[in-house]
Amino acid sequence: SAVISQKPSRDICQRGTSLTIQCQVDSQVTMMFWYRQQPGQSLTLIATANQGSEATYESGFVIDKFPISRPNLTFSTLTVSNMSPEDSSIYLCSVVMRTGGGEQYFGPGTRLTVT
């Protein structure tokens, strides 16, 4: 398995500002993903974080709003830009291990509230 940390664990932000969330893994992984979980809802995939290249975004998510970086195999950031109250959600990163069978390991999540 992997130990995944996210920073910050929670934040309250004002409308129009941006927040960058960090995801750090304790071992090398093949794939990293970013999900959003809105209150009372299931997880929705935002994008696949690709090492050294642009992330691959799902339908409904764009790079200008959710820029993602992945400079190496163990670290990624997600920025939520120009925030509105609709962006209030939990943001989670997940990883697929090199030695795994395809299962994903999730970070603890970042709880974002936009006022």
Next chain:
Amino acid sequence: SQKIEQNSEALNIQEGKTATLTCNYTNYSPAYLQWYRQDPGRGPVFLLLIRENEKEKRKERLKVTFDTTLKQSLFHITASQPADSATYLCALDLLYNQGGKLIFGQGTELSVKP
């Protein structure tokens, strides 16, 4: 359209009974199907993975079945305990076509009463 549906209602059972959770999907051809547990305020935790050519998988008190003809997976917890109370998520892994992405169902909230 593509859809994943889990038990629409929360599931309440008595301790010691078997809990059975359902995951149905349409218009997908997943290579794998995965089950996760999520506790309030925490990220999902992986439980079991079953491949398209497997009918059944077991791990301790957990059992998963996968019927690609019916497009359905059943998740069983035998001898359930109050500590099993959580939300359980099924996820389709479109590995062959989509590079490892997971598509999650909405989850079923399980409550095990002592």
